[in-house]
Amino acid sequence: MSSALLxxxxxxxxxxxxxxxxxxxxxxxxxxAVAVLGANGxxxxxxxxxxxxxxxxxxxxVFDGKSIARRSPESIARxxxxxxxxxxxxxxxxxxxxxxxxxxxxxxxxxxxxxxxERVLGYFPRLGERGSQRAGTLSGGxxxxxxxxxxxxxxxxxxxxxxxxxxxxxxxxxxxxxxxGELNEREGLAVLVVEQNAALALEASSxxxxxxxxxxxxxxxxxxxxxxxxxxKSYLGY
Amino acid sequence: xxxxxxxxxxxxxxxxGLASGGVWATLAVALVLIYRSTGVVNFAQGEMAMFSxxxxxxxxxxxxxxWAAFLLTVAISFVGGVAIERAVIRPVxxxxxxxxxxVTLGLFFLVNGAARWLWSPETRSLPNAFSxxxxxxxxxxxxxxxxxxxxxxxxxxxxxxAFFRFTKLGLASRAAAVNPDASRLLGVRVSWMxxxxxxxxxxxxxxxxxxxxxxxxxxxxxxxxxxxxxxFAGAVLGGLDSPFGAVVGTLLLGVLINxxxxxxxxxxxxxxxxxxxxxxxxxxxxxxxxxxGHASARRV
Numbered sequence: 001m002s003s004a005l006l007x008x009x010x011x012x013x014x015x016x017x018x019x020x021x022x023x024x025x026x027x028x029x030x031x032x033a034v035a036v037l038g039a040n041g042x043x044x045x046x047x048x049x050x051x052x053x054x055x056x057x058x059x060x061x062v063f064d065g066k067s068i069a070r071r072s073p074e075s076i077a078r079x080x081x082x083x084x085x086x087x088x089x090x091x092x093x094x095x096x097x098x099x100x101x102x103x104x105x106x107x108x109x110x111x112x113x114x115x116x117x118e119r120v121l122g123y124f125p126r127l128g129e130r131g132s133q134r135a136g137t138l139s140g141g142x143x144x145x146x147x148x149x150x151x152x153x154x155x156x157x158x159x160x161x162x163x164x165x166x167x168x169x170x171x172x173x174x175x176x177x178x179x180x181g182e183l184n185e186r187e188g189l190a191v192l193v194v195e196q197n198a199a200l201a202l203e204a205s206s207x208x209x210x211x212x213x214x215x216x217x218x219x220x221x222x223x224x225x226x227x228x229x230x231x232x233k234s235y236l237g238y
Numbered sequence: 239x240x241x242x243x244x245x246x247x248x249x250x251x252x253x254x255g256l257a258s259g260g261v262w263a264t265l266a267v268a269l270v271l272i273y274r275s276t277g278v279v280n281f282a283q284g285e286m287a288m289f290s291x292x293x294x295x296x297x298x299x300x301x302x303x304x305w306a307a308f309l310l311t312v313a314i315s316f317v318g319g320v321a322i323e324r325a326v327i328r329p330v331x332x333x334x335x336x337x338x339x340x341v342t343l344g345l346f347f348l349v350n351g352a353a354r355w356l357w358s359p360e361t362r363s364l365p366n367a368f369s370x371x372x373x374x375x376x377x378x379x380x381x382x383x384x385x386x387x388x389x390x391x392x393x394x395x396x397x398x399x400a401f402f403r404f405t406k407l408g409l410a411s412r413a414a415a416v417n418p419d420a421s422r423l424l425g426v427r428v429s430w431m432x433x434x435x436x437x438x439x440x441x442x443x444x445x446x447x448x449x450x451x452x453x454x455x456x457x458x459x460x461x462x463x464x465x466x467x468x469x470f471a472g473a474v475l476g477g478l479d480s481p482f483g484a485v486v487g488t489l490l491l492g493v494l495i496n497x498x499x500x501x502x503x504x505x506x507x508x509x510x511x512x513x514x515x516x517x518x519x520x521x522x523x524x525x526x527x528x529x530x531g532h533a534s535a536r537r538v
Contacts, residue, residue, distance in 0.1 A: 074427050090420070093416045094409070102410065102424050102426070
């Protein structure tokens with residue numbers, strides 16, 4: 001088993017008086033792709049938000065050997081965790097190019113940033129063509145690609161992906177998952193992906209967790225979960 | 239009456255209008271800056287500008303030249319603006335808009351009171367920033383003071399625009415204003431971007447105050463109250479969320495008010511403020527988003 005890059009233990013989170021996570025424990029190994037499945041309201045999005053520090057949380061969250069449970073979202077991003085949030089977080093009034101530049105905001109190495117922009121645009125050639133266009137004018141699929149490309153500009157060690165398939169056409173979804181898979185395999189980028197579409201998520205990951213009302217109900221190898229009867233019935237629908 | 243129309247006078251009145259509009263534009267852009275990042279109009283913006291002007295007066299009083307005092311005051315005001323945001327606005331960063339509005343109203347009285355306490359209420363004056371000689375352009379005499387005022391105020395706004403457009407920090411503060419949550423995830427320290435915005439707004443306000451004062455024979459602690467109203471009217475006209483709109487709106491208003499004041503007898507100088515208020519009312523009724531603003535529909 002690879003060493004843990006991210007380790008959550010007994011993580012709780014709440015929105016005001018409403019508790020959303022009741023002690024979630026999960027781990028993502030170095031260079032591993034891990035999926036989080038579950039019904040609406042199970043706490044998938046909140047789990048990612050707990051990691052990136054955008055929700056009030058408790059418990060232990062260790063990234064790269066250091067506790068990040070009390071750190072701010074800004075400092076967690078600086079530490080190398082890129083979070084593509086629900087709704088993609090597009091800076092709609094800025095251009096595509098400006099969005100990408102902001103992805104590398106915390107970095108100082110100008111030359112490497114320029115190289116990375118070229119490399120990232122290699123994955124998403126369509127964004128290159130739209131460089132000076134306002135990001136808000138992009139289609140949903142393009143905005144999801146921009147969000148992903150922008151996250152890569154951080155040179156993250158861990159990518160948090162929230163429902164990348166939401167509201168997109170199947171072809172676009174397949175394209176996005178293909179690229180994420182490539183990044184994971186080729187560049188060793190660790191990925192923690194939350195997804196409604198369980199079949200897709202299990203295919204793209206090596207391990208997965210199933211959340212139910214704010215707790216881990218089931219975990220295992222993705223391939224094994226795909227054969228699991230309960231998972232099939234509740235999440236895969238066959 | 240038509241026969242006696244004097245084109246020279248029209249050109250002169252337009253330039254005079256642009257000069258007042260330019261001064262209002264700097265304060266209007268300051269208002270827009272805060273409005274875009276916090277969603278509130280900073281009612282204390284004018285008083286902060288007045289305070290800056292008094293700082294400039296003190297510096298001049300201690301022997302500095304007008305322009306040395308000008309630059310120093312801009313720097314001091316920037317730091318002061320950042321400090322005010324950290325001390326007064328930061329605690330209410332996540333509070334409802336109304337709370338923040340009340341805080342800026344409180345700030346209005348606080349800054350005004352502080353200026354009255356630090357500087358006795360007697361009137362004072364600043365030296366002229368520019369030569370008072372007229373200059374002839376295409377056969378029409380304009381005042382250098384007016385042209386210089388237009389140049390400095392538009393120059394200050396252009397500098398600010400370049401900062402937002404071409405620097406990484408400027409880009410980050412624009413991002414923080416449009417989508418703070420997403421910006422945080424990119425490592426942008428959103429809260430400090432707000433402070434930066436307050437600093438820049440205060441610096442811009444200082445420019446506005448220091449251009450307003452020398453044009454008057456004397457000034458006191460009420461110096462910027464009418465300017466704030468004109469700036470607000472112009473910003474509403476151009477669109478409160480558009481810096482470009484604020485500049486166009488205030489310049490337009492400056493020219494309009496001056497021309498109406500010159501050519502419509504019963505308006506004269508005494509009805510200028512009510513005219514500005516009428517503009518605010520008219521814009522809000524007919525086109526609430528202003529000439530260049532965005533309708534405040536929200537995507538969910």
